[in-house]
Amino acid sequence: MLYNSTRDSSVKVSSAQAITQGISVDGGLFVPEEIPSLTLDEIKSIGEMKYADRAAFVFSKFLTDFSDAEIHYCTDNAYSTKNFETESIAEIAHLFDGTYMLELWHGPTCAFKDMALQILPYFLTTSAKKINLDKKIVILVATSGDTGKAALEGFKDVEGTSILVFYPEDGVSPMQKRQMKTQEGSNVGVCALNGNFDDCQNGVKAIFTDNDVKAQLESSGMMFSSANSINWGRLVPQIVYYISAYAELARDGEINLGDKINIVVPTGNFGNILAAYYAKHMGVPVNKLICASNINNVLTDFINTGVYDRNRQFYATVSPSMDILISSNLERLLYLMTGRNDAVIRDWFGKLASEGKYEVTDDVKAQLKDEFCAGFCNDDETKAAIHSVYEKYSYTCDTHTAVAVKVYNDYKAATGDTTKTIIASTASPYKFSAAVLEAVQNGKSDLDEYAMIDKLAELSKMPVPAALADLKNKPERFSDVISKEEQKQYVLRTLGI
Ligand SMILES: *Cc1c(COP(=O)(O)O)cnc(C)c1O
Numbered sequence: 001m002l003y004n005s006t007r008d009s010s011v012k013v014s015s016a017q018a019i020t021q022g023i024s025v026d027g028g029l030f031v032p033e034e035i036p037s038l039t040l041d042e043i044k045s046i047g048e049m050k051y052a053d054r055a056a057f058v059f060s061k062f063l064t065d066f067s068d069a070e071i072h073y074c075t076d077n078a079y080s081t082k083n084f085e086t087e088s089i090a091e092i093a094h095l096f097d098g099t100y101m102l103e104l105w106h107g108p109t110c111a112f113k114d115m116a117l118q119i120l121p122y123f124l125t126t127s128a129k130k131i132n133l134d135k136k137i138v139i140l141v142a143t144s145g146d147t148g149k150a151a152l153e154g155f156k157d158v159e160g161t162s163i164l165v166f167y168p169e170d171g172v173s174p175m176q177k178r179q180m181k182t183q184e185g186s187n188v189g190v191c192a193l194n195g196n197f198d199d200c201q202n203g204v205k206a207i208f209t210d211n212d213v214k215a216q217l218e219s220s221g222m223m224f225s226s227a228n229s230i231n232w233g234r235l236v237p238q239i240v241y242y243i244s245a246y247a248e249l250a251r252d253g254e255i256n257l258g259d260k261i262n263i264v265v266p267t268g269n270f271g272n273i274l275a276a277y278y279a280k281h282m283g284v285p286v287n288k289l290i291c292a293s294n295i296n297n298v299l300t301d302f303i304n305t306g307v308y309d310r311n312r313q314f315y316a317t318v319s320p321s322m323d324i325l326i327s328s329n330l331e332r333l334l335y336l337m338t339g340r341n342d343a344v345i346r347d348w349f350g351k352l353a354s355e356g357k358y359e360v361t362d363d364v365k366a367q368l369k370d371e372f373c374a375g376f377c378n379d380d381e382t383k384a385a386i387h388s389v390y391e392k393y394s395y396t397c398d399t400h401t402a403v404a405v406k407v408y409n410d411y412k413a414a415t416g417d418t419t420k421t422i423i424a425s426t427a428s429p430y431k432f433s434a435a436v437l438e439a440v441q442n443g444k445s446d447l448d449e450y451a452m453i454d455k456l457a458e459l460s461k462m463p464v465p466a467a468l469a470d471l472k473n474k475p476e477r478f479s480d481v482i483s484k485e486e487q488k489q490y491v492l493r494t495l496g497i
Contacts, residue, residue: 001064003030003232006335007349009342014065016127019233020137022226028345030232031332036061038243038283040257046243047251051089052079054247055119055240061282062236063123070126078119078237083108083153085465090115090241092248095393098420099408100254101401102245108153109179110428110465111146111321112272115241116234117154123233124225125160135223138495139163140207142200145176146321146427148190149183151227156185163227164189164494166200169481173320174449175431175468182474189494190478193487203487213488216497229271230328238275239282245422246284255420260287262421264411266319266404267291267299270327272424277333277371287419292407293376294319299327303374306365308348310356318379318435319399321427326352337364373415375407379435382406386429386439396460398427399435430456430468 003018005011007028013021018030038046038061046054052075059071066074079089085106093101107114124137137160141151148165155163167180169192180190193200207213208224217223227234242263250257263286265273273291280286293300294317302308310325317323331349338344338361348358360368377385382399385406389395397405404423411417429436433452438444440459445452450472457464482490 001036001062002033004033004340005029005342006031006331006345007342009340014131015063015232016065016130019123019127019231020131020133020225022228022231027349028342029230029328029332029335031335032062032232035278035281035336040283043243043247043283044250044257047247051244052076054244055079055237058240058243059236065130066126070130074119074122074126077122083114083118090244092245092422093395093425094254095389095395098418100245100249100420100422101395101397101425102241102422103425104241105398105426105428105431106465107150108467109146109150110431110468111150112238112424112426113146113150114153116229116237117147117150117227119154119237120151120227120231120233121155121158121161125158127233128160133223135221137161137225138217138222139225139227140204140491141165141227142197142204143167143172143180144197144320145172147228149176149179152180152183152185152188152190155227156183156188158187162187162189162495164191164491166191166193166204166487168192168196168200169194171197175433175471178449178471178476181476181478182471183477184474190480191490191494192481193484194481195484199484203484207488207491210488213492216492217495220495220497222495229269235271235275235278235329235332238272239278242276242279242422243282243284246279249420249422258285260285260419262286262288262290262408262417262419263424264290264292264404264408264421265424266322266400266426267293268322268324268327270299270329270333272426274329274333276424280371287417288411289372290404290408290411291372291374292404293374294322294382294403295376295378296323296325297376298325299330300374300376302330303368303372306360306362306368308352308358308360310352317399318382318432319403321400322403334360334364337367373411375410377403377406377410383435383439385409386436387442390440390460394461396429396436396440396456396462397425398429399432399439400427401425402439428465428468429460429462430464 005024005028
């Protein structure tokens with residue numbers, strides 16, 4: 001299996017190259033040259049395996065340059081109870097009649113990004129070895145909260161790597177800041193920047209492409225790589241849990257093998273729902289993929305009209321990980337829907353860069369309508385969804401998952417569709433305790449972060465994830481705050497160059 005670039009179909013690289021490189025030199029994203037298919041019998045057999053083996057089975061179809069031993073080295077290290085609080089890794093909660101919550105947040109940072117960032121370091125180091133890149137891999141991350149912590153937990157103490165994360169001093173939640181400042185591991189660094197997220201991001205991009213820095217790294221036996229969600233190594237682990245969930249529901253007699261299901265995904269960068277699209281096209285029987293957005297509803301408009309227009313007001317919401325106006329992974333979907341037409345993709349994404357807007361063809365509009373449904377909701381509706389799920393089912397969901405619940409309820413009311421449905425639950429409610437507690441008890445709380453967690457535990461009767469409960473007692477290891485002008489020197493100094 002080779003990988004093409006969405007902006008140049010003549011590019012053909014191995015998965016190891018795609019993963020170490022992250023993004024193609026032409027600015028395109030790597031996609032496998034075909035979508036491997038699974039038979040229903042294979043899907044059935046997946047239901048009998050433990051999660052790490054399910055993942056290995058799926059990876060063997062995509063990472064054909066990896067040996068079985070290499071794949072199992074990656075999956076066994078990533079998907080174990082060392083890192084996840086449940087044996088099943090991706091737990092399914094049976095809630096409503098025919099509706100299932102796929103809880104993807106039992107990993108070390110309590111959000112679904114752990115599903116990919118726990119394994120990415122193993123993919124990266126294995127890939128580097130395979131293509132004889134005998135260098136230490138340095139990961140630089142700019143984060144607005146969730147990705148930075150998940151990447152730190154993934155890369156901590158992984159041999160042959162080091163990681164440095166920058167976050168905006170006044171741009172992350174108190175809990176997110178505390179999670180990063182107390183990070184453990186001998187190869188990690190965390191630093192706050194006086195500036196906003198864009199300053200962090202621009203600084204990191206400038207350092208990545210600085211030839212002077214590159215040369216200095218080179219001569220010290222190091223290289224930069226990226227852990228952000230355009231890396232194929234972050235997308236492929238997400239395909240696994242949709243196949244796994246379908247196989248498990250069939251195994252447990254909740255559905256018959258071959259029955260179609262709907263999948264609802266709270267969406268930002270379009271990575272998670274694209275993984276569901278891949279699972280469908282590999283052979284998981286899917287009726288509709290339902291794309292749920294918060295009030296930053298650029299994707300709802302796109303799926304409904306075929307016009308992508310990022311020229312609009314940006315809102316900060318209670319589901320901050322979906323506050324995104326440029327959904328990078330959409331490029332992969334459109335590449336597939338245009339029959340892998342790199343010229344068209346260059347044109348559309350050129351327009352996105354220059355005008356912030358493009359319109360797809362009628363053929364692609366028809367495919368979007370056929371495969372997807374889309375909806376959005378505002379913060380009040382999100383909180384109302386949390387409240388009603390809590391009242392009806394004694395189940396507490398986070399703000400991102402609640403957006404999916406609301407959009408799904410709207411879909412059901414509009415269509416009368418009774419197809420059994422999986423909702424991707426992307427974060428622990430404890431990660432966004434202030435908004436969740438407000439929703440559950442119908443009123444704001446003036447408790448501090450930890451007291452809110454205790455109060456939420458009392459009301460929800462759900463155990464507090466150990467990783468969040470422990471935070472209170474952990475010493476802060478990182479307290480550097482720098483200006484953006486100092487960022488480059490800071491990186492070099494931290495790497496000992
Ligand atoms: C990142 C994130 C999302 C959005 O996922 P995408 O792959 O960017 O669409 C949704 N919910 C939570 C909790 C997240 O951290």
